[in-house]
Amino acid sequence: MNLRKIIINSQSQKYPIFIGQNIISKLSSIIKKNSIKFNNCLLVIDKNVPKKMILLIKKNLKNKKIFIHYIEANEKNKNQKNTNNIIKILLDKNFSRDDCLISIGGGIVGDISGFAASLFKRGITFINIPTTLLSQVDSSIGGKTGVNTSHGKNLIGSFYQPKLVVSDCNFLKTLPKREVICGYGEILKHSLISNKNFYKFLNRNFENIISLRSPFIEKAIYESCKIKKKIVEKDEKEKNLRKVLNFGHTFAHAYEASLGYSTKLNHGEAVLLGMYSALKFSLVNKILKKKEHSLIIDHFKSSKLPYNLKEFFFSRDIKKIISFMTKDKKNKSSMINLILLKKIGFPKIGSQYNRKHIEIFLKKELIN
Numbered sequence: 001m002n003l004r005k006i007i008i009n010s011q012s013q014k015y016p017i018f019i020g021q022n023i024i025s026k027l028s029s030i031i032k033k034n035s036i037k038f039n040n041c042l043l044v045i046d047k048n049v050p051k052k053m054i055l056l057i058k059k060n061l062k063n064k065k066i067f068i069h070y071i072e073a074n075e076k077n078k079n080q081k082n083t084n085n086i087i088k089i090l091l092d093k094n095f096s097r098d099d100c101l102i103s104i105g106g107g108i109v110g111d112i113s114g115f116a117a118s119l120f121k122r123g124i125t126f127i128n129i130p131t132t133l134l135s136q137v138d139s140s141i142g143g144k145t146g147v148n149t150s151h152g153k154n155l156i157g158s159f160y161q162p163k164l165v166v167s168d169c170n171f172l173k174t175l176p177k178r179e180v181i182c183g184y185g186e187i188l189k190h191s192l193i194s195n196k197n198f199y200k201f202l203n204r205n206f207e208n209i210i211s212l213r214s215p216f217i218e219k220a221i222y223e224s225c226k227i228k229k230k231i232v233e234k235d236e237k238e239k240n241l242r243k244v245l246n247f248g249h250t251f252a253h254a255y256e257a258s259l260g261y262s263t264k265l266n267h268g269e270a271v272l273l274g275m276y277s278a279l280k281f282s283l284v285n286k287i288l289k290k291k292e293h294s295l296i297i298d299h300f301k302s303s304k305l306p307y308n309l310k311e312f313f314f315s316r317d318i319k320k321i322i323s324f325m326t327k328d329k330k331n332k333s334s335m336i337n338l339i340l341l342k343k344i345g346f347p348k349i350g351s352q353y354n355r356k357h358i359e360i361f362l363k364k365e366l367i368n
Helices: 023-033 051-059 080-092 107-122 133-139 169-174 177-194 196-210 216-234 241-246 249-258 267-284 290-302 315-326 355-367
Strands: 004-009 014-020 040-046 065-071 100-105 125-130 144-149 152-159 164-168 336-343 346-353
Touching: 004 216, 014 023, 014 216, 023 051, 023 125, 023 164, 040 051, 040 080, 040 107, 051 100, 051 169, 065 080, 065 107, 080 107, 080 144, 100 107, 107 125, 107 133, 107 144, 107 152, 125 133, 133 177, 133 216, 152 249, 164 169, 169 216, 177 196, 177 216, 177 241, 177 267, 177 336, 196 216, 196 290, 216 241, 241 249, 241 336, 241 346, 249 267, 249 315, 249 336, 267 290, 267 336, 267 355, 315 336, 315 355
Parallel strands: 014 164, 040 065, 040 100, 100 125, 125 164
Antiparallel strands: 004 014, 144 152, 336 346
């Protein structure tokens, strides 16, 4: 068992992330070694998680009193109602603040569970076991929790750090390729905003990573987590530097919301589309040079990553997209805040544009 460990030293809490193959079988000893004590635990589980993995987790919690709650994980179910359902179970079963809530699933389940954990008695012990590539490299790190509303994505939530994150690569073998591509989008994002050498590694080893070959997949997850670790340690509450993690996301969240969080476009695919839009926007506004832009776009196209807006939208959708962009939580005025790219490893924070500017850009993208 090749186990990798990262320690997150956030302002509010210090906690470890474990990455490797078959580490769920060591869950009991990992919990014990990290001095996490509880008697009762609620497992909030994505319905898609294989039963054999759930049985293995339960086996490693044999001395605990276990309650189980399943969630059908999709963006439409990432709402306050499902958060309240979790809190009701905790109340009905008379959980204390010293008991534990364990999320087992992707980013949707982790976000809902973490939010419920932050609200229940002002904070219950929270352990995150991410089961998708996207959640292992992104949403399980940094303490962002929350739910969607009809007004937009993740507009209600909190910052609440877990006590422990366990990322077992064995979960990834159960995923369809589409879900692996979704996770790769966040890995690619981390390389673009922070590390050109890591980008080169991804470019060379794309097929090995997507095929979940060892040690390439473990290295991709580990290096991606290290990048996010450095950022969230410096800026836990997204006052400045952490905003770079939103590269591509202002477009992405608006694309998702405009489609009503349809399965036609998953979150990771929306992030890839959003990054492609942000890269083109950076180019046309003379922030990113053509040579650097071409280098990245070649990777999108040779790797067959989603990039073509015309496959999802028509020009008639532009006003709806921009309406959701104006509601993005990163905006501080009527202007739309975008994270753009100067070159690989050098993002640009604080670029603000009016609706008209972005409308003209999207028209060119969808009509030409």
